[in-house]
Amino acid sequence: MTSLIVGILAGVLCTVSFLPQAIKIFKTKRAGDLSLITFVALCFGILLWLIYGIMIKELPIILANAAMLVLALLIVVMKIKYSK
Amino acid sequence: MTSLIVGILAGVLCTVSFLPQAIKIFKTKRAGDLSLITFVALCFGILLWLIYGIMIKELPIILANAAMLVLALLIVVMKIKYSK
Numbered sequence: 001m002t003s004l005i006v007g008i009l010a011g012v013l014c015t016v017s018f019l020p021q022a023i024k025i026f027k028t029k030r031a032g033d034l035s036l037i038t039f040v041a042l043c044f045g046i047l048l049w050l051i052y053g054i055m056i057k058e059l060p061i062i063l064a065n066a067a068m069l070v071l072a073l074l075i076v077v078m079k080i081k082y083s084k
Numbered sequence: 085m086t087s088l089i090v091g092i093l094a095g096v097l098c099t100v101s102f103l104p105q106a107i108k109i110f111k112t113k114r115a116g117d118l119s120l121i122t123f124v125a126l127c128f129g130i131l132l133w134l135i136y137g138i139m140i141k142e143l144p145i146i147l148a149n150a151a152m153l154v155l156a157l158l159i160v161v162m163k164i165k166y167s168k
Contacts, residue, residue: 003139006135006136010133010135010136014126014130023119033116034105041100044097045094045095048093051090051094
């Protein structure tokens with residue numbers, strides 16, 4: 001039960017952490033210093049964590065990675081858009 | 085067993101994904117477009133995942149998050165250094 005709380009906190013923190021980056025790119029329309037490889041690889045990595053979470057039936061891993069995947073994809077799309 | 089392989093792949097991919105960002109900052113000495121809040125929050129989030137992994141005794145979670153924590157901290161240090 002305690003591990004569930006720690007897992008949920010970890011998931012919420014990691015997921016929420018992507019928000020300021022997404023907002024910063026959206027506001028400044030700049031993303032030149034961000035590594036595209038990093039965020040594309042992160043998307044695939046997060047997708048694998050999501051699959052892993054489904055396999056071991058751990059809800060915090062499933063929910064956190066589903067939300068993180070959406071935000072990471074958004075950052076990738078904005079990075080490509082504003083790096084043109 | 086299959087979940088262990090998926091977990092290890094996810095961990096390796098997410099961990100390795102931080103490398104190009106760290107190398108990019110190191111080479112360009114630029115990190116202005118990166119969100120400091122994002123990477124500081126990620127450090128705390130990854131630390132909590134590490135604790136969670138230890139609690140549920142899942143080796144892929146422990147190893148991946150230990151390595152990611154080192155790289156995320158490195159990015160935070162460089163971000164602070166090169167944003168001055």
